[in-house]
Amino acid sequence: MRNLGLFLKDAWRLALPYFRSEERWSARLLLATIVVLNLAMVGMDVVLNFWNGAFYDALQSKDWSAFIQLLLLYHHDPKSGFMPGFMAVAALYILVAVYRTYLNQWLQIRWRRWMTGQFLDEWLSDRVYYRISLINDPTHKGTENPDQRIADDLRSFVSETLSFSLDLLSNVVSLFSFIGILWSLSGPVHVMGFTIPGYMVWVALVYAVLGTTFTHLVGRPLAALNFLQQRFEADFRFALVRLRENVEGVALYGGEKEEHAGIHERFVNVVQNWWSIMQRTKLLNALVAGYSQVAVVFPIIVAAPRYFSGAIALGGLTRTVNAFGQVQGAMSWFVNYYASLASWFATVERLASFHRAIVTARALAGSGVQAETGASGAFELHDVTLAVPDGEVLMRRQSLVLEPHQSVLISGRSGSGKSTLFRAIAGIWPFGEGHIQRPPASLLFLPQRPYLPLGTLRHALAYPRASSDFDDVAIERALQDAGLAALAGRLTEEANWAQTLSGGEQQRVAIARALLLRPDWLFLDEATSSLDPESEIELYSVLRARLPQTTMVSISHQPSAARLADRHLVFDRAAGRLLEPQAAA
Secondary structure, three states, X not given: OHHXXXXXXXXXXXXXHHHHOOOHHHHHHXXXXXXXXXXXXXXXXXXXXXXXXXXXXXXXXXXXXHHHHHHOOEEEEOOOEEEEOHHHHHHHHHHHHHHHHHHHHHHHHHXXXXXXXXXXXXXXXXXXXXXXXXXXXXXXXXXXXXXXXXHHHHHHHHHHHHXXXXXXXXXXXXXXXXXXXXXHHHOOEEEOOEEEOOHHHHHHHHHHHHHHXXXXXXXXXXXXXXXXHHHHHHHHHHHHHHHHHOHHHHHHHOOHHHHHHHHHHHHHHXXXXXXXXXXXXXXXXXXXXXXXXXXXXXXXXXXXXXXXXXXXXXXXXXXXXXXXXXXXXXXXXXXXXXXXXXXXXXHHHHHHHHHHHHHHHHHHHHOOOEEEEOOOXXXXXXXXXXXXXXXXXXXXXXXXXXXXXXXXXXXXOOOOOHHHHHHHHHOOOOOEEEEEEEOOOOEXXXXXXXXXXXXXXXXXXXXXXXXXXXOHHHHHHHHHHOOOHHHHHHOOOEEOHHHHOOHHHHHHHHHHHHHHHOOOEEEEEOOXXXXXXXXXXXXXXXXXXXXXXXXXXXXXXXXXXXXXXXXXXXXXXXXXXXEXXXXXO
């Protein structure tokens, strides 16, 4: 029960914000209208219950006039009163059913649009998308495959939450609408000297309780299995996407066999877990199918003695069977929806755990090295300590000043912590302590592997600014200066540029981006490592010539870069310090 309580709290926390958002009035109006239409469907089921009784009584008495009137518009009988015809009820039923589905879909897409916007905002703000990848979560319960959780799980959550809540409401209303009818129709039964009034109500209750109990016992593992299935499917899809994004590297390595083995291994997880779902679903379906089939004849068998004794007519029997089916079906809602509920449980758990991971990652924003904007024009590091997620210290109590208009080179052995220092300067590294004062200036960081967004080449060059901020002359000049003049005619072409361009061309695109954005401070983390030394010197010279007011801080292993720098710092991993070469000697 505690797990159920936590699950319901998670589902409530996920669902409620939309109906309190800026769209609350339209959302509530749509939901209220859908609820009214669902209740109207229940009301028409009640009307049809009475109509069935009148119709079959007309058949039994061979009343042709009543038969035709009940089929067409309406029938009036002094004893039973006014009864609408089947055609009138059916026409209204169709209209309500159509608009109930239409409005339901309208609410779904509005709700999903809002939740997608909220999750994207939370995921992307404060660089949570980056910090969430740093959370030490061995199970990856809340951190893996965020793309699937936003794209697929939100869609499933909205549609399933609406479906289950509205169906549950309809079943509750049906239960209270038909239980009185069934109570009056079933009459009393005498068993071992005791009189049981409304006995068919108690039979329906016992039948539903037994079915629910056995269904839960059989289907309980499905929730965990569905959670794993969604995870394994996402892992399999990610492996395929990863291969698609790295086709050239795989081809050059001749890694087809290894890729096939890795993808196959992930698909084996999909198949094996699916097999477990199949086995459990087979048992559940056998129980539910048997339960449903018995329910078809069970009320007839129970009500047959009163019919054969003449206590009720054929119409009364059909009404009794129909009312029993409605009551028993409402009481058996859990049985009928168990498999779907298990899937919904997994969806809610994935979204809730993802949201908790976002909250945890956001909490890291206030920890680690504190980077703030100060009045000075320099970068000032005060007692900065940097560590990795497992606690290992890379830099210990470093104080340093980087002066503006002074080209700085940082070198050191691979893995010493140079890139981590850049992350701390950028304000995205949460592990460590100390204080960094940044100048009130524009910054641009160029990592070793440039990020090229989807879209046109113009968009990739201007990123993260809008491409409309720059005219063709400026863009073409940046391309020419970066050694990419041949691409000037492809600015409006849309392509996956990360695959279309070579590693060196991608780094040249990043240099062209820096030439366009003209930052006050430019940080290059081995941003020219894919180029030959001559090209590297050429691009550094272009940057210094075209951006004379830009302060460049570079990480590089190339000796040529040291000759272009005004200042050289070496990251000594053993000492956990940045040292001047003279001090290192």
